[in-house]
Amino acid sequence: MADTLPHVAGAPVGVGTPVTRKEDDRLLRGDGRFTDDVRPADALHMAVGRCPFPHARIAHLDTSAAERLDGVRHILVGADVVAATSVISPLRPTPGTPDLPYYALAPEVCVYEGHAFVSVAATSRHIAEDAIDLVEVEWEPLPHVTDTLAALAPEATVLHPAQLDSNLLSTNPMGPGADAELAAADVIVEDVFRVNRVTGLPMEPRAVVAEWRPGARRLTVHCATQVPHLVRMQLAETLHLDEGEVRVIASDVGGGYGLKLGAYPEDVLACLHSMRLVRPVKWAEDRQEHFRATTHARESVHRFRIAATQTGRILAITDTYAADLGGQYSSFGPAQLSSYTYPGPYRVTAGHVERQVVVTNKTPIGAYRGYGQPEVNFARERLMDRLAREVGIDPLEVRLMNLLTPEELPFTNLSGAIYDSGDYPRCLRMAADAVDYSGHRVRGTVRPDGRRTGIGFSSFIERTGYPSAKFLADRRSRYGTHESLTLRANRTGGIDLFTGVSTMGQGSETTIAQVCAQVHGVDFARITVHAGDTGASPLNTGGFSSRTMIAAAGAVRIAASELRAKTLRIAAYRLAVDPEDLTIDGQVVRLRDDPACAISLAEVHEAAIFGRGIPDEEDPGLEATAHYEPPAAAFAFGSAAAVVTVDPETGDFDVDRFVFVHDSGTVVNPLIVEGQVRGALAQGFGAALGEELRYDRDTGQLVSGSMLDYFAPTAADLPEWELLHTEVASPVTPFGVRGVGETGTIPPAAAIANAICDALSDMNLDITSLPITPESVWRAIAAASAGEGMS
């Protein structure tokens, strides 16, 4: 799909058209409306004071000097928040865990660097920040623990002693077990894999503008969120308001990637200030805060194991992993999909998985693009190469031997996930062919300049969407799986489309409208999308989990069909023909066989809206709302191949080529799908090759918590990717779509690590932790050499 050409203006738009986006013009003109662009004239500005220690008790807090500063209007401390609100409830608690309630401000003990303990509303942001500096705090530092495994040691300080007697929050053992297979296996490969703590780093920091009107009892909250309707629910609960009194608006969101899922403490604080002061209150996160107060992701330690026969056939896979929670919950908590996708695309019928959620003195972990899937992919695909080495079979062949074939699908994996359809081996072969793998095997790894070249593979699946609302309910998740929208005909002949899915770059304004245009027949250009406003959209779920298109395509199909049918009935009445003989063509309704016999959509819409000139049995109005719950999750899949060159002495390496073969089912818009894949790959490369939120073990301080210290790849840091795709329609979704937003994050780390190990195969080195850097490769070389010396 290299360099897809955009759609030609004027031609029909539907599913599969590479039409340019509805979102683009306003964003290109600087006329987007991000939350920080909402500037009420009389707004006050909020700043937040944060704990500088990883774990500390507030021994004494004095805000009197801050209160005396000119321009300061209101100060909140933990006790105020406890008195005025309920705790913030997670949207997706870890199953089987005790609640770890948290308030918007720490009342007494802060459990991570950056934990908020005071907030100020003032006439300017400068003054609010000055006031924070004037808050006098006497801190009593407490023993801290930042390492995930160290937090499980018996001597570790228990961070939530009122609720827990250790820092282990939960274990979730799942799977049929594997005792017999492990005993019978010829080969068992296993290791401990450490996955780095990273962050999605949206370019737009979080922001909120809250305005309370006590007479109207209306709280209007502009909020940079992926889930306006869920934030509304959380705010109403936390602030003890009727849900009808809260309206949440997320117009343009500057990137989410899972980080902007659910209410954050600052959202509650801005509301509290506004409710007290009866003025709009605004908070715009600065980047230093973002690195500490917006969720981190991925950090986990996997003890992964593959048992196999001497011929390379997998008998069992097991994974016991510790997932870092940070100091307290976030709305989504630690990733849960490792437990569902750890067996990957392979034919595995025995195994088990256990998730241990561990509390540490770090920023709370939350959802991030991939949500547990890149983590297990790294561990499993590294071990697939180890298995190949152990049994003396090529890594490509070992994978092909174990990949599920199209005939074996649908397949229920060890955790009950159902892989719906696809051709997994074909994707891997395409990747191997693209990098001339057989030629590489003949040529060998040594290059004339002394550097080594290697090829590594990584095969993957991605669960997109959810199995069912019941699946979520069983896990105490506080949302469903449906999407909904309203289509409303307008008097100028267009359609207003209302969706609760906020616009954060995923292109859903465009893709949902494409489906609407195809099903209804109206011109794509005449569909006006109104997104992300709870006051103007039916209750929905939101934009995450690669689920929007799967669910919204169903909802828009139903609503557009209903709208179309009524439009045809009214047009038929006015034209004195049979509705069966009519069709909608852009801006008119016309006879299929005689385009001259037509009536404009504007005329039909106006007749319906005014209730004049419509059949007696029709109600006036022309509007349809639909809710759609997909019957199952769809699994995207694919394989990647990395070609690297490595300096065997220094560990310096380059990714020369990266081929990504994927299948996201029926493609609604090739431009957007390619953009999603490339964006996810960039985040996958960043996390694989440099991004790391590192905490100093002794001080518990975040040492890479600024843009200068955190490696987010620039345009100059990424190689050219080669994208290939197959298009197997999913049988379980409308139009056969699969989600596409997250796949690119999954395979890069393993493919690159495998390629490096292949390049240095004579050294028998291993890479088991992320990120992969020249230094870490050099250390792996040194470790392998030392091991050789000892043996």
Next chain:
Amino acid sequence: MIETVPILVTVNGTRHVLDVEPRMHAADLLRGMLGLTGTHVGCEQGVCGMCTILLDGTAVKGCLLLAPQLDGCEVETVEGLATGEELAPLQRAFKEAHALQCGFCTPGFLMAATALERSGRRLTREEIREELSGVLCRCTGYEGIVRAVERRLTGG
């Protein structure tokens, strides 16, 4: 009271006489005092490039300039690129190459690329990647942006 400094600054061709706080940075001035919210703020330490503007024709980061430094200068922002309803060719190239997703970084890239375009230099793909490395994007993987700029710099 905080003392203010009087400045005269021309923004997208319009002259403004303003009294600014000395500690205010240029991006905050544009956003807060002139309502030009197309210039975004992403890190306030000169790394992310969201606030890239043209200062007397040169691409600079607005968060690293104090408002008083704009005195006597010509500033161009993303709002000045289009002519009425008509997008500038660079903006059209961005749209056609799907060079934007969430759009938060887009003004920064457009201003950086406008400076490149005006320089008249013909750049290789690799040089374009280097030249654009002062602005970060987390959505696109940069390919669409590089393609759009490449097309403009090669007369496409």
